[in-house]
Amino acid sequence: MIVADKKREQIIDGAIKRFIHFGIGKTTMNDIAEDLSVSKPSLYYYFPDKKHLIIGVIERVFHDFFELIKKKYNPDQPLEEILFSTIDVRNTFFQKYYMLRITEGIPDLLNDDVIKGKLQALKGSEKEFFAEIFSQAKTKGEIEHEDTAHVAELYLESLMGLCTMCIMETGKDLFPDKKAFNRMTLKQKNLTTIFVRGLRCTD
Amino acid sequence: MIVADKKREQIIDGAIKRFIHFGIGKTTMNDIAEDLSVSKPSLYYYFPDKKHLIIGVIERVFHDFFELIKKKYNPDQPLEEILFSTIDVRNTFFQKYYMLRITEGIPDLLNDDVIKGKLQALKGSEKEFFAEIFSQAKTKGEIEHEDTAHVAELYLESLMGLCTMCIMETGKDLFPDKKAFNRMTLKQKNLTTIFVRGLRCTD
DNA sequence: TTTTGACTAAAATATTAAAAAAGTCAGAAA
DNA sequence: TTTCTGACTTTTTTAATATTTTAGTCAAAA
Numbered sequence: 253m254i255v256a257d258k259k260r261e262q263i264i265d266g267a268i269k270r271f272i273h274f275g276i277g278k279t280t281m282n283d284i285a286e287d288l289s290v291s292k293p294s295l296y297y298y299f300p301d302k303k304h305l306i307i308g309v310i311e312r313v314f315h316d317f318f319e320l321i322k323k324k325y326n327p328d329q330p331l332e333e334i335l336f337s338t339i340d341v342r343n344t345f346f347q348k349y350y351m352l353r354i355t356e357g358i359p360d361l362l363n364d365d366v367i368k369g370k371l372q373a374l375k376g377s378e379k380e381f382f383a384e385i386f387s388q389a390k391t392k393g394e395i396e397h398e399d400t401a402h403v404a405e406l407y408l409e410s411l412m413g414l415c416t417m418c419i420m421e422t423g424k425d426l427f428p429d430k431k432a433f434n435r436m437t438l439k440q441k442n443l444t445t446i447f448v449r450g451l452r453c454t455d
Numbered sequence: 456m457i458v459a460d461k462k463r464e465q466i467i468d469g470a471i472k473r474f475i476h477f478g479i480g481k482t483t484m485n486d487i488a489e490d491l492s493v494s495k496p497s498l499y500y501y502f503p504d505k506k507h508l509i510i511g512v513i514e515r516v517f518h519d520f521f522e523l524i525k526k527k528y529n530p531d532q533p534l535e536e537i538l539f540s541t542i543d544v545r546n547t548f549f550q551k552y553y554m555l556r557i558t559e560g561i562p563d564l565l566n567d568d569v570i571k572g573k574l575q576a577l578k579g580s581e582k583e584f585f586a587e588i589f590s591q592a593k594t595k596g597e598i599e600h601e602d603t604a605h606v607a608e609l610y611l612e613s614l615m616g617l618c619t620m621c622i623m624e625t626g627k628d629l630f631p632d633k634k635a636f637n638r639m640t641l642k643q644k645n646l647t648t649i650f651v652r653g654l655r656c657t658d
Numbered sequence: 659t660t661t662t663g664a665c666t667a668a669a670a671t672a673t674t675a676a677a678a679a680a681g682t683c684a685g686a687a688a
Numbered sequence: 689t690t691t692c693t694g695a696c697t698t699t700t701t702t703a704a705t706a707t708t709t710t711a712g713t714c715a716a717a718a
Contacts, residue, residue, distance in 0.1 A: 410616060496663085504712070677702070684695095
């Protein structure tokens, strides 16, 4: 990694700190620049606009997330344990970076095509990784389902769906409290247990 | 049913028609009154305020929904078939009454305590009914899971979660198109298949 | 008991001015 | 040449206000 890239990463670090504390909408480029004791045009030297800085942040968070689940992944474990472990990692990240989600702020951040595409691609990567997990489990004879890519997609969407339900229950852009959060994790794990059993049985 | 109640139901009918077409937010009490060729105070004779008229609409829709799934429910069918049937009914209603969902309009309709309580109660009824479905399947020896109430809750939330994912994919308050809608239904059914198998297997 | 025209009070909307933030650029510093 | 900055312009948000629309009321009629 060259020096230039290092600086870029530092800016992303600074942005993340601000975003976590105040949310994307309430953070200005000036805030970030001041935190780093540089001028605003410096930021624009590394990022064409705020949107691309946000994309940098998103990429970083996902990258760290992928690193961690890959590091923790042990194909020798039973499938259920593997998935439980990823649920814990995912939810730790979810909690830590919750403020990034809050759409309040940038008007239509989620409607932006570039960001939508990026998120789509990252979701694709995650899907691929999970397809690999299910494939390995199939190779080990732990499950009997054919289309692992399809299964991975269904599984991930179900988990995310439960997560969204949890957020809606809490009430829009309120931070879900510890209790609601644990209930969500439990539900995700309960679904995982039934799901894994369902993949095991053929008939 | 007395004449008074009949009039009340007619008002709800009129409100539903408007709501379906323009959404709750864009519909005024005057609009509804004019459609029915009565004066606005007439509406207020039957409903203390707009909120209670909306509650009346919600109750009606859920009532019709429950009537239909109960009518279609045949305990002798395999569990999977029963659940498939309810998915179809649910999604038909979902599509028909989608405009009721669009929160755009009445600012914090979903944050209102009375409406929240009502929806909670109705969701509770649905949960109970599904717990009954799972209990019956258990009695028939089709599944082996103990806590049917818990299973019902998990199942329903997973389905709703997939639905929410579909809506988010389409993009906020845009009506999901036929294709996205069918994809959603398919996912819900695929999950159901795996879920039912998962309940069948003990280990 | 049910309905209404004419009313008030509250809320949504449109308008505008002021402030804040995004983004640019010529040129300095490394 | 690459990286950075002060001073600038343009675009967006925000705040303040006037205007319209809508919810909800009430005395009285059907």
